[in-house]
Amino acid sequence: MDSQLSMRRLEIFRLVVDERSVTRAAEILMIAQPAVSAQLRALESWVGAKLFVRRGNRLVLTEAGERTNQWAKEVLASAAQVRRDVGDLASGETGRVLVASSMAVGTYLLPPIVARLGKQRPHAEITVSISRPEEVVHGVETGEFDFAVLNWDERELSESTQSEVLATYPLSVFATEQLVRPGTILTVDEALSLPLVGAPKDVVYQRNLVAQLRATGHDEPHFVIRLGHAEAMKSAAIENDWALIAPPYTMGAGDHLLRALQVPDFDLEERIVLVHRRDKHFSPLQQATLDAVRLTFGNDPLAPELNR
16 A cells, blocks of 8 residues: 555544544545545555444444554654654754864853754754864764864874864963063063963873974973863962963953963964864754854954954
8 A cells, every 4th residue: 555645544534533424524625525435445445344333423433443543643643753853854953963172162162152052953962072182083084973173283184084274263371460460561481481371281282382382483481280171270370370371262251360461472373173074964953053163153253363
């Protein structure tokens, strides 16, 4: 029996059950009564049992009809749910997206983006996984993640992946007023001679920082302590009147005790990139997440230099 016709037969059967009348069902469907009767006969033939008996002017379900009616309800309800689910997948209202990110980007930049998207699409499953950049890129290469957003060094990507620069953020030196008086203008060497909080040597952010300093003729400064997260670095700087070098997006409203110092020739930066497989087919939800990321970084006033 043709599957589309089967669904139609079930719909007609259910209407007859509800109306207890072939005539009334035909009127509602605006088709001839014999057509409704033919559909019922075909369904009875497929089930192998009589579905109705007549009692006076009404049609009453047989025991087989009762069982068929229950089954028809379940089939039609499941079919409707499938259509809704597939429709939601096609529109991006449901589905799953896995985004990978490095520590600072995944802590400060991505959460507001995915939170807005999650609020708009409450039935979608949106996950941001934070890891070391090399692990993030490997996860994209193997297909574990749909795409990644992370701070970048000059590492080579495999041929299976591609990247694009989303934004370039300036790096600034931040310190408390107790360490550097407001209005003080520092040279780069003076800024680098401050008691600085740094990140571990193997962290991409720290490697980028040191590489840029050396490229501009400056030695790696002495770091009084190295900590693995920006929040820990800020806390240490505030508690001990130390300084740190960081992008502006890591500074929130609660970090008012740290001020960006005036260091005119301090021209260091951090690039944020998007990485994904070249052959990746994005679902509607994944594409919507990707578009939201690109749009947000493109409109970020803290990133004045953009590569769109």
